[in-house]
Amino acid sequence: MKKSELATEIYLRLKTVHPDAHCELHHTNPYELLLATILSAQCTDVRVNMVTPALFKKYPTPQKLAKAKLEDVEETIKSINFFRNKSKSLIGCAQKLVADHHGKVPQTVEELSDLPGVGRKTANVVLGNAFNINTGIVVDTHVKRTAHLLGLTKETDPAKVEIDLMKLYPNEQWTDLSHLLIFLGRRTCLARRPQCDLCNLKDICISKDKFLKARQKAKDGTKLKVVGKSSLRK
Numbered sequence: 001m002k003k004s005e006l007a008t009e010i011y012l013r014l015k016t017v018h019p020d021a022h023c024e025l026h027h028t029n030p031y032e033l034l035l036a037t038i039l040s041a042q043c044t045d046v047r048v049n050m051v052t053p054a055l056f057k058k059y060p061t062p063q064k065l066a067k068a069k070l071e072d073v074e075e076t077i078k079s080i081n082f083f084r085n086k087s088k089s090l091i092g093c094a095q096k097l098v099a100d101h102h103g104k105v106p107q108t109v110e111e112l113s114d115l116p117g118v119g120r121k122t123a124n125v126v127l128g129n130a131f132n133i134n135t136g137i138v139v140d141t142h143v144k145r146t147a148h149l150l151g152l153t154k155e156t157d158p159a160k161v162e163i164d165l166m167k168l169y170p171n172e173q174w175t176d177l178s179h180l181l182i183f184l185g186r187r188t189c190l191a192r193r194p195q196c197d198l199c200n201l202k203d204i205c206i207s208k209d210k211f212l213k214a215r216q217k218a219k220d221g222t223k224l225k226v227v228g229k230s231s232l233r234k
């Protein structure tokens with residue numbers, strides 16, 4: 001199968017298992033998604049979703065957050081890693097939104113990346129999910145790992161993985177593809193124990209044999225240990 005055909009097949013199959021794949025950071029508008037995405041750096045979506053209801057309630061607009069006291073924001077998000085730096089980023093981001101964008105979230109990578117705490121990845125998340133603008137592919141740890149395991153890229157640097165994926169998929173699929181690979185990585189292709197037996201990509205996945213062999217070896221090892229123990233008892 002040609003790589004472009006493989007890429008299409010992977011997309012279609014994932015779409016059948018996860019037709020509802022979506023951004024798992026809770027939000028109701030672009031401003032909330034921007035804050036949640038800043039908080040999600042090196043942190044799980046589940047943990048972020050635990051603190052954002054209180055954060056959004058306390059600071060429902062960039063104007064409110066721009067005037068917030070640092071220690072108050074820190075107190076609100078203190079269960080998140082790097083909460084001190086992230087609090088500074090949130091306030092700085094809100095101040096810039098107010099000063100340069102009339103309190104609105106901008107809709108270009110350049111303007112978004114200029115906000116404190118926002119890099120290309122965050123910009124892609126916000127543009128793709130809040131505005132339906134596909135400027136790139138979000139490459140998080142799940143996308144990087146699963147794309148590699150499936151043979152869609154040989155790269156390990158997220159920026160290079162993104163370029164490889166962008167060449168393989170049409171622009172309108174970029175945001176969706178990222179959700180699909182994240183769903184795969186969180187639900188089936190788990191980092192420590194990929195569930196290859198249950199995966200609907202197993203017949204086209206170049207890594208499946210490696211994991212199935214490793215599992216078989218582990219099973220054989222356990223059996224040998226049990227046999228060894230029972231013969232010792234005799």
Ligand code: SF4
Pocket residue numbers: 146149150188189190194195196197199200201202205206207208211
């Ligand atoms: S077959 Fe296994 S390694 Fe390949 S994508 Fe599925 S779970 Fe991951």
